[in-house]
Amino acid sequence: MSHRRFKRILLKLSGEVLMGPGQFGIDPATVDRVAGEIAEAKQAGHELCVVVGGGNIFRGLAGAAKGFDRASADYMGMLATVMNALAVQNALEKIGVDTRVQSAIPMASVCEPYIRRRAERHMEKGRVVIFAAGTGNPFFTTDTAAALRAAEMNCDALFKGTSVDGVYDADPKKVANAKRYETLTFGRVLADELQVMDAAAVALCRENRIPIVVFNIRDHGALASVLSGGGTSTIIQN
Ligand code: UDP
Numbered sequence: 232m233s234h235r236r237f238k239r240i241l242l243k244l245s246g247e248v249l250m251g252p253g254q255f256g257i258d259p260a261t262v263d264r265v266a267g268e269i270a271e272a273k274q275a276g277h278e279l280c281v282v283v284g285g286g287n288i289f290r291g292l293a294g295a296a297k298g299f300d301r302a303s304a305d306y307m308g309m310l311a312t313v314m315n316a317l318a319v320q321n322a323l324e325k326i327g328v329d330t331r332v333q334s335a336i337p338m339a340s341v342c343e344p345y346i347r348r349r350a351e352r353h354m355e356k357g358r359v360v361i362f363a364a365g366t367g368n369p370f371f372t373t374d375t376a377a378a379l380r381a382a383e384m385n386c387d388a389l390f391k392g393t394s395v396d397g398v399y400d401a402d403p404k405k406v407a408n409a410k411r412y413e414t415l416t417f418g419r420v421l422a423d424e425l426q427v428m429d430a431a432a433v434a435l436c437r438e439n440r441i442p443i444v445v446f447n448i449r450d451h452g453a454l455a456s457v458l459s460g461g462g463t464s465t466i467i468q469n
Contacts, residue, residue: 237387237444237458239278239354242269243377243428244392246287248448249315256287257318265392265448266322269359271455273328280350280360280384282377283319285311291369305369309336312373316342316363329358335367335376347383354384374428378435389441390457391428392448397465398427415467427467442468 244265251258273279288311294304316332323330331353332342342363343349350360365376374391381389398420401409417437420427427433427445436443446457446464456462 237277237442239384239386240272240280240388240390240458241377241381241384241386242272242279242281242390242392242454243284243374244281244315244319244448245284245373246311246315247284247394248392249283249318250287257315259318259322262318262322263325264451266319266326266328268448268452268454269323270326270328271452272458273357273359275455275458277458278354278357280354280362280380280386281316281319282362282365282373282380283312283315284373285309285315285365287311288314302369305371306336309364309367309369312365313338313341313363316361319361323359329356330361331358332361332363335362335364350384360384372429372432374432375435378428378432378439378441381441382435382439386441388444389436390444390446390454392454393445394447394449395445396447396450396453396463397445398425398467411463412465415465417467417469420467433467436467437469440469442466 249257251261285308289308291305291308295301320330320332333345334342335345337344353360362380365373397411399409399411403409444464444466446453453462457464
């Protein structure tokens with residue numbers, strides 16, 4: 232199925248993706264590679280914005296399990312996403328891609344605050360806008376932030392870059408003959424509790440008719456090839 236019709240896309244990068252082969256933190260070589268994938272998609276004529284996660288550095292739920300107050304732990308998680316956003320920005324700028332980071336938690340000396348209309352303008356000018364600090368609210372995830380920003384920025388699709396090339400009926404890393412779905416409906420994902428994105432994010436995409444494309448960002452060239460109709464992925468839509 233061709234995804235050429237998706238002119239403007241939001242790319243969700245989980246923190247895990249930026250960790251590369253490591254167990255924690257940011258792997259510069261991996262960030263450079265991902266930046267190259269984004270540049271390639273841009274060169275093919277797509278408009279891109281990015282939401283970055285923070286799980287490679289800090290997750291609110293894990294912090295709360297260790298005794299931190301949940302809301303404080305979530306703020307720590309949101310701050311982690313800002314570090315990742317700056318890393319992605321750096322890698323993109325190094326290869327000549329114009330970018331802006333906008334944070335849902337204002338921090339004027341580091342990046343721009345999130346202002347929807349300004350973000351729109353950046354995209355019109357061909358810049359890649361990287362959204363940091365999730366939604367700015369504790370008790371949410373960056374998946375939900377991705378769905379929210381995709382709706383606000385009028386994106387044609389939300390591309391979720393993961394470490395598997397789509398949604399399977401069982402964990403393909405554990406079950407040898409697990410079957411990949413080519414397409415799925417939002418209803419099915421929610422009813423079967425398929426672990427694609429959290430339910431709030433899926434519901435938001437369903438309500439706003441924004442297809443979710445799940446693909447493996449670890450495969451070299453996957454983003455551009457899925458966008459041009461090749462590669463493997465799962466598309467979730469109404
Ligand atoms: N977070 C939050 N509100 C948001 C987005 C994120 O509180 O709107 C916090 C939450 O603690 C989360 C952490 O930031 O665990 C990192 O985000 P996430 O777990 O979504 O990152 P990913 O799994 O994509 O790496």
